[in-house]
Structures are given as C-alpha cells and as structure tokens.
Amino acid sequence: MSLPTTMKAVLVEQTGGPEVLQFKTDYPVPTPAEGQLLVKNNICGINYIDTYFRTGLYPSPKPEILGREAAGTVAAVGPGPNPANFQVGDRVAWLATGGYAEYSAVSVGKAVKIPAGVSDEDLMGSFLSGLTVLTLAKETYPVQAGEWVLLHAAAGGAGFLMTQILKSIGAKVIGTAGGAEKVALVKSLGADVVIDYRSEEGKDWVKKVKEVTGGRGVDVVYDSVGKDTWEGSLEAVKRKGTIVWFGNASGPVPPLPLNKLSPKCVKIARPTLFGYIETREEFEFYVNELFRLLQSGQLKVKIHKIYPLEEVAQAHKDLEGRKSTGKLLLRA
Ligand code: NDP
Structure with missing residues (x-):
C-alpha cells in the first residue's frame, strides 16, 4: 500500500x-x-x-x-x-x-x-468510555447487587454505558441528567430514579436522594460533573459510603479539606482509566469484557x-x- x-x-x-x-x-x-x-x-x-x-x-x-x-x-x-x-x-x-x-x-x-x-x-x-465505566464499577468501587448508586450526567457518553452496567449488576440506580429528553433516555435504560438536576423541582437533588434512600444516602456516588455537584455528592452519600470523582465537566473540585470526610467516614477515589489498564494483561482483560458485552448485545x-x-x-x-x-x- x-x-x-x-x-x-x-x-x-x-x-x-x-x-x-x-x-x-x-x-x-x-x-x-x-x-x-x-x-x-x-x-x-x-x-x-x-x-x-x-x-x-x-x-x-x-x-x-x-x-x-x-x-x-x-x-x-x-x-x-x-x-x-x-x-x-x-x-x-x-x-x-x-x-x-x-x-x-x-x-x-x-x-x-x-x-x-x-x-x-x-x-x-463505547471504547474509552466503556473501558472507563467497567473499571469504575469493578475496581474503583466494586458495586454489589442491591446497593444504591448515584450517577451524575447519566445520559452522557460515559453515563449512558454506566447506567446499563450498574443495572446489569443489580444495583439500584439514581441518575441525574439535564432536561426532559435526557431524563427519558436514562429511564429507558432501567434507572430506578432519574432527577432532572437543572429543573426547579430537581435542583434540590440531595433531598430527593435522601427521600428515595429512606434518609440513609447512597452507597456510592459516581461524580464526573465536579465543581457544581461535589458538595451535594458529599451530602448524598451514606455514612461509610464512597464518592468516586472521575471528571470535571463543570470544572474541577476545589481543594478538599480531608476533615470534611470524617463526620460520615466517607471514602474518596479519584481514578483514571489509564491507571487501571497499564499492562497488556489489564488492557486485554477489560477490552475482552467490552467485546463480550457488545457481541452479546448486552451493552447498547x-x-x-x-x-x-x-x-x-x-x-x-x-x-x-x-x-x-x-x-x-x-x-x-
Ligand atoms: P459527557 O457526554 O458525559 O458530557 C458531559 C456531560 O456532563 C454533559 O452532557 C452534561 O450532562 C454534564 N454536565 C454537567 N455540568 C456541566 C457543565 N457545566 N458543562 C458541561 N457539561 C456538564 O462526556 P464524556 O462521556 O466524554 O465524559 C463524562 C465525564 O467522565 C467527564 O467528566 C470526563 O472527564 C469523565 N471521564 C473520566 C475518565 C477517567 O479516566 N477518569 C475517562 C472518561 C471520562 P447534563 O446536561 O445531563 O448535565
């Protein structure tokens, strides 16, 4: 050639x-x-x-x-x-x-x-986005069936795939998304609760998360929005829960005093895909899982x-x- x-x-x-x-x-x-x-x-x-x-x-x-x-x-x-x-x-x-x-x-x-x-x-x-969500759900926080998960920007490139992965594990998913069309899309994926966090009603999404979880908060928050959501995410997570910050769509999370984590004994992770797929073995593991999900039609x-x-x-x-x-x- x-x-x-x-x-x-x-x-x-x-x-x-x-x-x-x-x-x-x-x-x-x-x-x-x-x-x-x-x-x-x-x-x-x-x-x-x-x-x-x-x-x-x-x-x-x-x-x-x-x-x-x-x-x-x-x-x-x-x-x-x-x-x-x-x-x-x-x-x-x-x-x-x-x-x-x-x-x-x-x-x-x-x-x-x-x-x-x-x-x-x-x-x-689904390649970079799908590999990311597989690592987030398996390694950053191994999500278990029945757990409550809060996922921001659930209609986006990563969020659309993450919602499906979380539901396939059997998690109970609260998604946030901006606008009625995005909300309908996330609902169509089987999310249990979807909040339009840009609407008047959905602005207080923390309150809604608390209501839905019986006042307890979620087991884990996956937050890729960052600046606009980080404080709410800290409120919405349960005692001994985990927050996974993996992006900055609205701007980066400001420097966080660690003592903010102590009242509820919260764990925080700030992962990146490339940290999980450094070796050829790690890369192939997640790529093969993605191919399996695509070929079987399990991942839309x-x-x-x-x-x-x-x-x-x-x-x-x-x-x-x-x-x-x-x-x-x-x-x-
Ligand atoms: P998306 O398609 O999800 O687009 C970003 C979405 O974020 C928007 O559609 C919007 O959804 C929401 N959003 C909230 N606030 C804002 C704002 N102020 N400005 C713009 N968007 C906003 O993008 P990607 O799927 O490519 O990435 C999603 C996130 O995941 C990004 O933060 C990215 O950095 C992160 N990421 C991290 C990786 C890692 O290894 N750590 C790897 C891959 C992605 P809505 O209108 O519903 O609010």
Missing part, C-alpha cells in the same frame, strides 16, 4: 475555546517508530478529556493533535515488538493521542484487533452524531454546551 505524505488533521497550537481547533489538509503523515503501528483512522471518539487538553485544564505539550481513541485499519507496522502480530490491513482500535487525523502512529501495547460483528461506530461509541451504544473532521469545533461546542446524549464521534 503506498502511503500519502500529507493528511487531514486538526491541530491545536495554543489553549483556548473550540476556535483553537484548526483543520489542516496538509499535515505530515506520521512515521511509526519502534513498537508503533500507523493506523488509517476511520472513526475517532470525542471525549470530554479532549476539551481539558484544549483549554489547558490538563497541561499537555502544544502543538497537539487531540483524540485519545480511534478505530481504523493498520497502514504500516513499525520496527520492533509486535506481540499481537498486527498486519497491514487489520481492523484495529487504539488508545493513545493524535486521533483527530486521518493517520495516527500508536503504540502496539494499546491497540487491539476488532472482532467481526463489532462495527467501528459501536466500538468508538448511543451515538449522538458522527461529525466530519472539519466540524470538530462544532462537536466540542455541542459537548460542552450539554447538547449531546451518548457519544460524539468524528469521521476521519
């Missing part, structure tokens, strides 16, 4: 709003280094973390091509280790950086062949919209403007 020397890509040279996402048509195609594959991307996932790197909330070297995951075809195999025996033409998914582009050079260690019967679209609708995927690469700024606006349900994708 002869490779082009330039490609379409979206470059960020300085931090800022969606306007810093620059669409290029003549960006150099990367060369795979030792232990890397060159992948011709088909679909790239858009994740909230991309906005943190764009704004500078999470520091990263610039210029940068955002995009932590994509599905596509192996276009070239770099020298060195290739334990999974990747070949040119294999359909693969990967976790790395540089996905907002036609081609990405990625480590063989975080790439995987996509099994037949799993589409690129379904996999990107919701794609908000597939945007062309040149419309990535609009995609970021929609994500940050709380306009989306499920996952936003880019076609490379």
Whole structure:
C-alpha cells in the first residue's frame, strides 16, 4: 500500500475555546517508530478529556493533535515488538493521542484487533468510555447487587454505558441528567430514579436522594460533573459510603479539606482509566469484557452524531454546551 505524505488533521497550537481547533489538509503523515503501528483512522471518539487538553485544564505539550481513541485499519507496522502480530490491513482500535487525523502512529501495547460483528461506530461509541465505566464499577468501587448508586450526567457518553452496567449488576440506580429528553433516555435504560438536576423541582437533588434512600444516602456516588455537584455528592452519600470523582465537566473540585470526610467516614477515589489498564494483561482483560458485552448485545451504544473532521469545533461546542446524549464521534 503506498502511503500519502500529507493528511487531514486538526491541530491545536495554543489553549483556548473550540476556535483553537484548526483543520489542516496538509499535515505530515506520521512515521511509526519502534513498537508503533500507523493506523488509517476511520472513526475517532470525542471525549470530554479532549476539551481539558484544549483549554489547558490538563497541561499537555502544544502543538497537539487531540483524540485519545480511534478505530481504523493498520497502514504500516513499525520496527520492533509486535506481540499481537498486527498486519497491514487489520481492523484495529487504539488508545493513545493524535486521533483527530486521518493517520495516527500508536503504540502496539494499546491497540487491539476488532472482532467481526463489532462495527467501528459501536466500538468508538463505547471504547474509552466503556473501558472507563467497567473499571469504575469493578475496581474503583466494586458495586454489589442491591446497593444504591448515584450517577451524575447519566445520559452522557460515559453515563449512558454506566447506567446499563450498574443495572446489569443489580444495583439500584439514581441518575441525574439535564432536561426532559435526557431524563427519558436514562429511564429507558432501567434507572430506578432519574432527577432532572437543572429543573426547579430537581435542583434540590440531595433531598430527593435522601427521600428515595429512606434518609440513609447512597452507597456510592459516581461524580464526573465536579465543581457544581461535589458538595451535594458529599451530602448524598451514606455514612461509610464512597464518592468516586472521575471528571470535571463543570470544572474541577476545589481543594478538599480531608476533615470534611470524617463526620460520615466517607471514602474518596479519584481514578483514571489509564491507571487501571497499564499492562497488556489489564488492557486485554477489560477490552475482552467490552467485546463480550457488545457481541452479546448486552451493552447498547448511543451515538449522538458522527461529525466530519472539519466540524470538530462544532462537536466540542455541542459537548460542552450539554447538547449531546451518548457519544460524539468524528469521521476521519
Ligand atoms: P459527557 O457526554 O458525559 O458530557 C458531559 C456531560 O456532563 C454533559 O452532557 C452534561 O450532562 C454534564 N454536565 C454537567 N455540568 C456541566 C457543565 N457545566 N458543562 C458541561 N457539561 C456538564 O462526556 P464524556 O462521556 O466524554 O465524559 C463524562 C465525564 O467522565 C467527564 O467528566 C470526563 O472527564 C469523565 N471521564 C473520566 C475518565 C477517567 O479516566 N477518569 C475517562 C472518561 C471520562 P447534563 O446536561 O445531563 O448535565
């Protein structure tokens, strides 16, 4: 296969709003280094973390091509280790950086062949997000059947999948979501109680959580909203309960005096997916579980919209403007 020397890509040279996402048509195609594959991307996932790197909330070297995951075809195999025996033409998914582009050079260690019967679209609708929620429900706090769980932003990319995983475990799920359409979507997944936390009635969602749980509070809160919800999450959790903060959609949680945790003996976790899938064995464990759930139809995927690469700024606006349900994708 002869490779082009330039490609379409979206470059960020300085931090800022969606306007810093620059669409290029003549960006150099990367060369795979030792232990890397060159992948011709088909679909790239858009994740909230991309906005943190764009704004500078999470520091990263610039210029940068955002995009932590994509599905596509192996276009070239770099020298060195290739334990999974990747070949040119294999359909693969990967976790790395540089996905907002036609081609990405990625480590063989975080790439995987996509099994037949799993589409690129379904996999990107559930890859980084799905692996995250599997680790959160299994390792960060091993959710048990019958436990009360409060899940914020339950209609979002991660939330849509997390609601299903929690219900499949047999947990009792209280979801929060902004607006009637999102509430209906989360209810359709079997959530026990869904609160529209942007409505007048749902504003006091802590009170509602207390009512539903007979005054006790929930066993665990999964909070990816951060700044706007962290105080309520501390109130809504039960004595000896756990709060899992895993994102900052509304801004980061301010520095937290640890003595705030003592009255109820609360445990706090601040996990990140990549910390759970560092080794190939850990990565494959969760990837295989995700493939099983997708192939058996147990995990439904919701794609908000597939945007062309040149419309990535609009995609970021929609994500940050709380306009989306499920996952936003880019076609490379
Ligand atoms: P989502 O599709 O969930 O989008 C974010 C959602 O957060 C919005 O749709 C909105 O839902 C809600 N939200 C609440 N307040 C705000 C606000 N002020 N501005 C914008 N959105 C707000 O995104 P993702 O699925 O990509 O990610 C979900 C969260 O999970 C993010 O915080 C992300 O950082 C985190 N994450 C963490 C990982 C980790 O390893 N720690 C890995 C993957 C994701 P609503 O309108 O219903 O309020």
